[in-house]
Each structure stands twice: as structure tokens, then as C-alpha cells.
Amino acid sequence: MRKSWSKIILQLATVSFFVIPILAAGENYSSSNFKVADPVIDSGAGLSVSASYKLQSSVGQLVAGSGLTASYRINSGFLYYVIPPVPTHKSCVSQTCATITGAGTDTCTVDANCVVTPPSGGGGGGGGGGGYWPPTPSEVQAIFRGKAYPRSVITILKDGQIFGTTLAGDDANFEIRASGLTAGSYNFGIWAEDSQYNRSLTQQFQVGVTTGFTTVVSGIFFAPTISVDKIEVQRGQPISIFGQSAPSSTISVLINSPRQLTKKTISDESGIWLYKFDTSEVDYGDHSTRATAAKDGDMTSFSKTAGFKVGTKTILASLTPKTIKTDISGDGRVNLVDFSILAYWYRRALTTPAAQKADLNADGKVDLKDFSIMAYYWTG
Amino acid sequence: MKKYLFLLLATLLIPNQVLGAAIRFQNSALGQVDVLLDTEGDAINVIDVSLRFDPKVFQIASLGDGNSAVNFWITKPGFSNDDGLVSFSGMIPGGMMGSAVKLINLNFSKAPASEGSFRVSGSAYLNDGSGRSISLAGDALVNPGSMPGANLSDEISPESFVPQLIQNDSLYDGKWALVFSTTDKGSGIARYELIENSLVLGGGRFSSSSAGSPYLLKDQKLASDIYVRAVDRAGNVREAILEAKNKPFWNWTNAAVLLVLLLLIVVAYVFLRRRYK
Numbered sequence: 212m213r214k215s216w217s218k219i220i221l222q223l224a225t226v227s228f229f230v231i232p233i234l235a236a237g238e239n240y241s242s243s244n245f246k247v248a249d250p251v252i253d254s255g256a257g258l259s260v261s262a263s264y265k266l267q268s269s270v271g272q273l274v275a276g277s278g279l280t281a282s283y284r285i286n287s288g289f290l291y292y293v294i295p296p297v298p299t300h301k302s303c304v305s306q307t308c309a310t311i312t313g314a315g316t317d318t319c320t321v322d323a324n325c326v327v328t329p330p331s332g333g334g335g336g337g338g339g340g341g342g343y344w345p346p347t348p349s350e351v352q353a354i355f356r357g358k359a360y361p362r363s364v365i366t367i368l369k370d371g372q373i374f375g376t377t378l379a380g381d382d383a384n385f386e387i388r389a390s391g392l393t394a395g396s397y398n399f400g401i402w403a404e405d406s407q408y409n410r411s412l413t414q415q416f417q418v419g420v421t422t423g424f425t426t427v428v429s430g431i432f433f434a435p436t437i438s439v440d441k442i443e444v445q446r447g448q449p450i451s452i453f454g455q456s457a458p459s460s461t462i463s464v465l466i467n468s469p470r471q472l473t474k475k476t477i478s479d480e481s482g483i484w485l486y487k488f489d490t491s492e493v494d495y496g497d498h499s500t501r502a503t504a505a506k507d508g509d510m511t512s513f514s515k516t517a518g519f520k521v522g523t524k525t526i527l528a529s530l531t532p533k534t535i536k537t538d539i540s541g542d543g544r545v546n547l548v549d550f551s552i553l554a555y556w557y558r559r560a561l562t563t564p565a566a567q568k569a570d571l572n573a574d575g576k577v578d579l580k581d582f583s584i585m586a587y588y589w590t591g
Numbered sequence: 592m593k594k595y596l597f598l599l600l601a602t603l604l605i606p607n608q609v610l611g612a613a614i615r616f617q618n619s620a621l622g623q624v625d626v627l628l629d630t631e632g633d634a635i636n637v638i639d640v641s642l643r644f645d646p647k648v649f650q651i652a653s654l655g656d657g658n659s660a661v662n663f664w665i666t667k668p669g670f671s672n673d674d675g676l677v678s679f680s681g682m683i684p685g686g687m688m689g690s691a692v693k694l695i696n697l698n699f700s701k702a703p704a705s706e707g708s709f710r711v712s713g714s715a716y717l718n719d720g721s722g723r724s725i726s727l728a729g730d731a732l733v734n735p736g737s738m739p740g741a742n743l744s745d746e747i748s749p750e751s752f753v754p755q756l757i758q759n760d761s762l763y764d765g766k767w768a769l770v771f772s773t774t775d776k777g778s779g780i781a782r783y784e785l786i787e788n789s790l791v792l793g794g795g796r797f798s799s800s801s802a803g804s805p806y807l808l809k810d811q812k813l814a815s816d817i818y819v820r821a822v823d824r825a826g827n828v829r830e831a832i833l834e835a836k837n838k839p840f841w842n843w844t845n846a847a848v849l850l851v852l853l854l855l856i857v858v859a860y861v862f863l864r865r866r867y868k
Contacts (some may be wrong), residue, residue, distance in 0.1 A: 310810060334826060361803070370750065370774045371662035371684040380823065393747055395776025396658035400685040415634070415690065417660055428627035540759050550663055551770035551805040552762050558663060564761040565751070572722055579637050580722030582682050586636035587720035589684035 260376070271580070277402035277437065338565045351420045352390035357431025358506070359403035359411070360455040361482045368413070368591035372547060379403065383457035383482055394422045400591065401431065405455035409436040412515060413589060434511040435462055435502045439519045443526040444490050450519055452500050453485040456511075460504040462486070467500065467516075468493045490521045537588040539568045544590045553581060612725045614640060614711045616733045623655070623696040624733060626677075630714065632687035633725060637716035638694065642677040642709045649709075649733075651677065655824055656779035657745065660692045663772060668695045672757075677709075686718025695779075706734045745777030745825035754819045754833050757805070768805045771819050771831065774799035778824035787815040788843040789793060790835050813837045841852075 213381040222400040230350045357367055359379045366376045366386050389399065397420065400413040411433045420426050435456035452464055459477065466472040472492060478484040488500075499518045504511045539549040550575045556569045556577040592649065611631045619625045628638060651670045651721070654677065659682035668679035679695060709731045714724040752773035762768055771783065785802035787810050789795050797809045809815075813836035821829045 237597060368684070370773075374857055393750070393776055395747075396660075397776075398660055398662055398683065398685075398687070402685075415683070415685040415687055417687060417689065454659075540757060547663075547770055547772050547804075548757050550772075551757070551768075552759060554663075554665060555762055555805050562761070568761045579639055579665070579680060579716060579724075583637040583718070583722050583724070584683050585714035585718075586666075586684050586686065587718050591684070 275335050295392065296439060298423050326577075329528075350390060351424070352388055353397070353399065353417075353418050353420055353426040353428065354386060354388050354429060355393065355399065355401055356384070356386045356427070356429040357433070357459040358509075359385055359433045360405045360436070361458060361480075363403045363405055363455075365401060365403050366591065368402075368589075369397050369517055371400070371589065371591060373591040374399075381458075392420050392422060396420075399428075400589070402590070403433050405436045406456070407436070407438070409438060409454065410590065412512075418490075422542040430509065432457070432504070432509050432511045433508075434514040435460075435478075435495050435504045437502050437514045437517045438528070439500065439524055440528055441519060442528050443520040443524060445523060445525045446495060446521050447489075447491045448485040448525060451485060451487055451488055452457070452501065452502075452517070453483070454514065455482045456484055456504040456505050458482050460506040462502050462504050464488070464500060464502045465513075466493065466498060468496075468498045475548050493521055495523075505548045535588050537571055537585045545585060546591050549585060550582075551576060553585060556581075599777050608759045612715045612727055612755075613692040613729065614642070614727055614853035615712075616709070616730050616731050617691065618619050618734065619696060622697050625696045626694045628660075628692040628694055629690045630688050630715065631725075632688065633679045633715075633765060634688045634718035635683065635692070635715045635725070636686040636718040637680070637682050637712065637724075638727075639680040639715075640678065640694065640711070640713040642711055642731070644675045644677070644707075646672050646675040648703050648707050649675075649699060651697055653698045653824070655696045655698075656694075657680070657696070657775050657777045657823070659694055659779065661688050661772075662774060663693060673758075680713075683718075701735070706732050745775075745823060745827060747775070747777045747823075748827040749773045749775040749780055749821040749823050749829040752819075752821065752831050753830060754817065754831050756808075756813070756833070756836065762805060763807045767811050767813060769808055769817060769833070770804045770806075771821075772804060773821045774827065775821070775823040777827070782823040784820040784822060786818040788818065791828060791839050792841055792843065797828075814839050852861075 213408050260440065277573045300345065308515075360382050361383045362378065363379045363385075364376055365379055365385045365387055367374045367389060368391075369389060374389055375384060375387065377387045381541065387401070389397075397418050399416045399418055401416075402413040403411045405411075407589070414431060416432065418426055433456075436454040438450040438453055440453070454462075456462060456478045458480050460482070462476045462478055464474045464486045466474070466488065470493075470519055474486050474488065476484050476486045484502075497518065497520050499516045501516045502514045535545060537545045537549060542548065553569055554570075558575070561570060561575070561577065565577075566575070567579050569581070569586045571577075574580070605765050609669070611633060612635065613629045613630060613631065615627050617625045617627055625864070626640075626642070630636065650672050654668055654670050656668055659681075660683055661679075662684060664679065664681045666678065666680040668677070670677040677697065678696075687803045711727055711729050711731050713727040715727055716722065716724045752771060754768060754769050754771040757770055758765060758767050769785075773780065782800075782803045783804070784798070784800050785800040785806060786796065787808065789810055791812075794810070794814065800807075807834075808817075812833075816835050817833040819831045
């Protein structure tokens with residue numbers, strides 16, 4: 212009898228040896244702001260907190276994929292919460308919604324001008340859902356508001372590196388928040404990408420933020436994007452100058468030639484604008500054009516410059532996206548990676564691959580001029 | 592012909608540098624002196640500054656770049672009291688325009704009772720994609736004010752950051768390298784420390800107490816966890832961890848688990864054998 216028991220125990224021990232998982236942790240998650248290393252799936256109320264996120268444990272990772280809204284991202288099974296910023300307005304008194312206030316109906320229409328008071332509890336249950344966390348009184352944030360292009364992607368850079376993105380509305384208005392900051396001075400850069408993937412110039416702001424206060428930068432108005440349909444045009448033939456701005460904006464198109472010309476047009480509901488320029492108004496040779504936009508008494512700075520030649524033949528412009536020479540790494544962005552490569556070659560003798568890629572102005576060396584060219588095309 | 596000659600001469604005479612922009616000093620609330628850039632209405636994206644001073648008149652105790660508008664240093668700010676020189680160059684992505692763009696701050700251990708001056712030279716590059724620059728030349732006046740004796744008070748760690756692995760044929764012959772950068776809102780970044788901790792059994796560990804970016808990785812198989820620490824001038828630390836891209840199965844953790852299990856089996860076997868002998 213004793214022998215049979217010992218056999219059972221031995222068998223159980225052998226089986227359990229194979230059952231014990233060597234690695235019980237889930238897959239790691241990370242973003243530019245945080246990393247969840249070796250997450251353990253449990254149904255407890257564990258809570259991890261850092262300066263930029265809060266993580267509550269969940270009951271299981273049932274579905275692959277992630278959900279994304281303007282205010283949070285959720286990877287099924289593990290819940291991520293962007294800590295809501297400190298409200299800058301009082302809650303709307305007329306706002307009633309069961310899911311928020313605990314009384315009323317199950318549906319909620321949120322007034323865009325209203326900051327809703329979050330509930331006191333944490334987020335949803337396992338496997339999905341999400342929610343609000345109460346605002347942290349000591350949180351420091353900055354808000355940027357303005358006009359870009361309808362449905363354009365707005366990217367915000369913090370100290371030269373991408374901090375977040377948002378979408379502009381159909382009216383081209385956008386608002387983007389930078390939260391989870393520490394008190395101090397930051398360089399914020401904001402740029403927009405139009406429907407044709409043309410990028411605006413980066414608008415730069417040096418913003419000092421203080422604990423417990425929200426700094427609001429408003430009135431941002433991006434200069435129009437600009438392109439031409441021909442790189443060379445036969446004199447007397449029209450050339451189309453076009454781009455995108457806020458809807459119903461007055462676009463002033465400047466033709467830079469010995470005699471500067473200014474033409475005007477209006478952008479449509481999608482913000483698209485077009486001006487057909489009669490090239491018989493200018494001489495043969497190289498010319499360039501740039502544009503500004505005006506709306507509701509507000510005016511943008513100048514756009515980027517687009518060049519064209521007036522000659523004896525017509526050559527259409529390529530519709531393929533332009534590659535940026537300053538993108539040394541070829542990843543479609545001009546950022547820390549490219550800066551690091553340039554910094555490595557600064558004042559060094561260039562090898563052939565380095566001369567082809569890092570010498571941005573092709574003067575045989577990497578100097579501060581190359582850094583300046585890179586800074587102009589920076590995307591973060 | 593004369594027309595073309597005139598155009599050629601005009602082109603040659605166009606100055607590569609145009610005058611404008613200025614460096615000035617301003618006593619900050621902490622008793623430090625901020626070195627500021629007045630861009631005179633131009634957007635500036637790269638600066639290159641040398642400040643010369645008389646070492647018999649001034650002695651610099653420390654220098655900081657916290658809250659600087661410069662996000663990426665090309666030549667890190669440094670000073671020499673022997674040579675009477677402060678120099679630095681850096682980049683502001685997207686450019687910056689303003690009358691008081693902060694570059695660095697200085698703390699003096701010796702300064703005259705009244706106003707003194709620094710000789711400024713260098714360039715500020717326009718944010719127009721052309722690489723054109725503006726000359727920075729002249730004298731900048733320093734009023735000692737509350738100097739000397741400013742203390743460096745900073746309890747805030749550098750900003751969080753994410754190191755990135757890169758492999759590019761124009762860098763280190765296409766070998767794997769690491770790039771990293773962050774800022775500090777207090778005293779400024781003093782240095783970066785880096786550890787490559789190999790997960791391969793017997794793979795070893797390499798550390799550098801003063802690593803620069805880009806950094807050529809010792810472990811080209813990417814089987815090491817990499818720890819990068821940004822240390823500010825007050826000693827506050829921010830650490831970023833980059834996990835091994837190629838984790839070996841026979842790493843220390845798995846080996847330890849298997850060893851423990853084998854030990855348990857041996858113990859169980861010995862125990863049972865003794866019991867039923």
C-alpha cells in the first residue's frame with residue numbers, strides 16, 4: 212500500500228515537472244513613455260504607477276490586437292491609461308450621463324467644449340474596456356490649439372522627439388495635449404501632414420510649464436502646403452500651383468521672380484486650393500513660389516517654397532512622394548537616428564557611404580551647415 | 592557680356608554670413624547667469640558660440656544646460672578657466688525665434704564687483720534649409736549681481752528616454768549601434784552611463800561610465816540587455832532599459848530554473864530510494 216502511494220507521488224512530481232512553465236510572464240509592452248516588462252496575468256487589484264501611466268492588472272489576455280481613441284490606447288488583456296489632465300474648465304452643469312455621473316441614461320453625448328469629471332474609480336474589467344483615472348493634482352501639462360488642414364495628422368515633438376499625434380477635425384481645428392511633464396522649459400514643435408502626405412513646416416514653441424498649472428498655446432495657424440504640377444513649363448502654358456489649408460481660406464500665392472507677383476485664390480471645403488498661373492507673365496528661367504493663408508482675421512507665415520522653370524518644353528512633376536535627403540537612415544523620418552549619424556561624422560574624414568548620405572550640402576565635409584539643413588527638415 | 596559679369600560679381604559678393612543676432616547675459620533667479628540668444632527676428636536652428644573672458648577677472652565654477660532651448664549638443668558646453676574660454680555648439684530642431692532664447696547658464700567663483708565683459712564670437716544658422724548663418728560677434732556685458740556663490744539645486748531626474756538600435760552602412764561599417772538622448776530641466780545632463788549585460792551563459796558584462804551617442808555595441812549578436820543611465824549635473828539619474836533583441840534560450844534565468852528542478856529531482860530520488868530500501 213505504502214509503495215503504491217509513493218508511486219503516485221513520484222508520478223505526480225514527474226508530471227508537475229513538465230507542467231511547470233519555465234516562463235510564465237506575458238509579452239512585454241512598451242511605448243515611448245513607458246514599458247511593461249514581464250506582465251503577470253492575475254485578477255487582483257494590483258496597480259503600477261509612474262509619472263506617465265497607470266497600469267491595472269486584468270483577468271486575461273483573450274483577444275489579440277489593440278483599440279485606439281484620441282484619449283487612450285488599450286491592448287487587450289493589459290490596460291493602459293493615459294492619466295487625464297487637470298481640467299481647465301468646470302464640468303458642464305447641463306451634462307447628464309449615467310456612465311459618467313451615475314444617474315440617467317446609458318448613452319452620453321459629450322459636449323466638445325465641456326470637460327467631463329471622471330468617476331472616482333478605476334478602469335474597466337478584464338480583457339478589454341478602459342476608463343478614466345482621477346486627475347493628478349500635481350500634473351503638469353500644456354495644450355496646443357489651432358488650425359491645420361481638414362483631417363490632417365498633427366504631430367507634436369517634445370524637445371525634438373515625437374511625443375504624440377492627433378487628428379484635426381473637418382474644420383481643420385485641432386487640440387493636442389502634452390501631459391505627464393515635469394516643471395521646466397520645453398521646446399515643443401508641431402507639424403501637420405496634409406491629405407497628400409505633404410508636411411508643413413514645424414512650428415516651434417518654447418514653453419515654460421509649472422506644477423499645477425495648464426499652459427495653453429492657442430491661435431496656431433499652419434501655413435498652406437504647396438506643390439506644382441510641372442518642374443519645367445513651356446513659356447505661355449499654365450502651371451498649377453496647389454496645396455491644402457484650412458477650409459475657405461484666402462490663399463495668397465507669391466511668384467518669386469525679378470518682378471514679384473501675388474495672386475489670390477480661395478480654398479474649398481476640404482481646404483484644397485489651386486491656382487493656374489499663366490507663365491507668360493514671367494521671363495524664361497528659374498522661379499519659385501510660396502503661399503500664405505488668411506482666415507477670420509488670422510494669417511499664416513509663408514509656406515515652404517516650390518520651384519519651377521519656365522523654358523521651351525514642359526516636364527511634369529513626379530507624383531511619387533519626395534525623399535528627404537536629410538533622412539540619412541532612410542526610415543522616412545528625420546530624427547535622433549539621423550542626427551547621431553551626422554554627429555559621428557562631424558569634423559571627420561568622410562568614407563564613401565558617409566559622403567553620399569551624411570554630407571547634406573555636398574561640400575565634401577560634415578559641418579554645422581549640414582546640421583542646420585537637417586534641423587529645418589526635422590520630423591522627430 | 593557686361594550684364595553677366597555684373598551678375599557674377601554680385602553673386603560672389605553676396606555674403607555667406609549676414610550680421611544680426613546677439614548673445615547677452617542675464618542674472619537668473621538662482622543667482623546664476625543665463626547666456627541668452629537674441630535672434631533679432633530670425634528663426635535660428637544651430638548655434639556655435641565661443642565666449643572669451645579674462646581669467647584674472649572671472650573664474651567659472653560650473654556650467655549648466657538645464658532648460659536650454661538647445662535639444663541636441665553637437666559640441667557639449669565646456670569651459671576652461673586657464674584659457675578663459677566657454678564654447679559650445681548645438682541644434683534646435685525646427686528653429687527658434689525670440690529675444691531671450693536660453694542657451695546655457697554659468698556660475699562664477701570669481702567675478703568683479705562691477706560690470707565686466709565677455710568677447711563673443713561664433714555663428715547662428717538660419718532655419719531656412721539653406722545652411723546660411725548669422726555672425727555672432729561683439730562684447731556681452733556681465734553684471735555680477737548676486738555672484739558668486741550660487742548653489743546648484745536640482746532634485747529632478749532627467750526626462751525619460753528610449754534608446755534606439757540602428758544599423759546603417761554609413762555608420763561603423765554597418766555594425767549595430769545605439770543612439771540615445773534626453774534633456775534635464777534642472778542642472779542639465781552631465782553624462783551617460785551604459786551597461787551591456789549579456790544573457791548568454793559566460794557572455795560577460797561590459798560597462799562604460801561615460802558613453803556617447805552613437806555608441807558602437809560590443810555585443811553585435813544583440814543578446815544583451817542594455818541599460819543606459821542619464822546622469823544630470825546634480826547626480827540625479829534616469830535609466831532606460833533596452834531588452835536583448837535576440838534572447839538566447841540558454842540564458843541565466845532558464846539555466847537557473849532547470850538547475851533547481853534537476854536538484855529537486857535528485858533530492859526526491861535519493862529520498863525515495865532511502866525510504867524504500
